[in-house]
Amino acid sequence: MARLDESARGVYLIAVTPFTETGALDLDGCDRMADFYLEAGATGLTLLGVMGEAPKLTTDESATIVNRVLKRVDGRVPIVVGVSSPGFAQMQALTGRVMDDGAAGVMIAPPGSLRTDDQIAGYYEQAAEMIGDVPFVLQDFPLTTGVQMSVPVIARIIKDIPTCVCLKHEDWPGLAKITALRKEGATARRVSILCGNGGVFLPEEMERGADGAMTGFAYPEMMTGVVENHAKGDMERARDLFDAYLPLARFEQQPGLGLAIRKYVLYRRGVLANPTLRKPGAALDPLSRAEVDRLMARLEKRLKELN
Known part of the structure; x- marks a missing residue:
């Protein structure tokens, strides 16, 4: 598989991590999940992101998940792997393992202790030195x-780190930041900008100069549809699709419950064998599940109207 570079565009779906009812890895579920994302039109996959419950996995479990999905995808789309960790030794070790297995690049979020621009830049210089020539995604997600x-x-x-090839933009509000970064001469070279936050600002982000999305949503067809229609110049169709999915996307964006909602919907859609989050993790109460069921029913009705 070719390595990630500045030309990355489309939809790199943030994958969930399937677990059994007891919290063990569900490797068969990884296969179903990968197939589902590819059928939805994913340009790439991103494993072990924030919504992939990466902090709840051991290093060996993380490597096992990546290896399984890489084998299932079999080079059809690039795989990016989140390797953020408290220390560089773990980051370096996991990066080496997943790149040897065929990953296209890695994603690195900053630790919460960084406050000044010099601290942030210095951290990424050190991180890049530790992982060598591996291309990486700079994750800008201040809400987390x-x-x-x-x-x-x-x-x-x-400018200073050639292996930084993509920005995962998740600032909120952040549309003005995309405009500023896309202003001529703002950056030494043009890198890919893929956006997060569940895709709830995707039409505006695309029109501001983003190259696509790197996020998750239980209906990834929304994101692939918006990006595809934007590429065709049909933003009216893109917005019609987006508007149909927005009530459920909004509901899924609730802090603390978002992943539980996403996994429940994927369970309802037959992608996951069960909606388990590994502990500690929130679970949906019966009323919340009923609200999701209602939103799904309304969505299906609206999609039929849109054909």
Whole structure:
């Protein structure tokens, strides 16, 4: 598989991690999940992201998940792997294992202790030194990490570190940041910008200059449909599709419950054998499940109307 580079575009779906009812890895579920994402039109997959419950996995479990999905995908799309960790030794070890298995690149989020631009830039310089020539995605997700990345520090990282090939943009509000980064001369070279936050701003992000999405949603067809229609120049169709999915996408974005909702919907769609989150993790109560069921029914009705 070719390595990730600055031309990355489309939809790199953030994969969930399937578990059995007891919290063990569900490797057969990994196969079904990979097949589902590919059938939905994924350009690539991103494993062990925030919504992949990466912090709940051992290093061996993480490597096992990646190896299983890589074998199932069999080179059809590139695989990016989240390798963020408290220390560089673990990051270096996991990066080496997944790249040897055929991953296209890795994703690195900053630790929450970073406060200044110099600290942020210095951290990524050290991280890049530890993983060598492996291309990486710079994850800008202040709502989770607590780290505020300014446009100048992102531009500095892009200029100083050639292996930074993609920005995973998840600032919120963040549309102005995309515009600033896409302004002529803002960065030393053009890198890919793939956006997160469950795709709830995707039409606007695409029109601001993003190259696609790197996020998850239980109906990935929404994101692939928006990106595809944007590429065709048909933003009216893109917005019609987006609007149909928005109530459920909004519901899934609830802090604390979002992943439980996503896994429940994937369970309802037959992708997951059960909606288990590994502990500690929230579970949906009966009323919440009923609300999701209602949103799914309304979505299916609206999609039929849109044909």
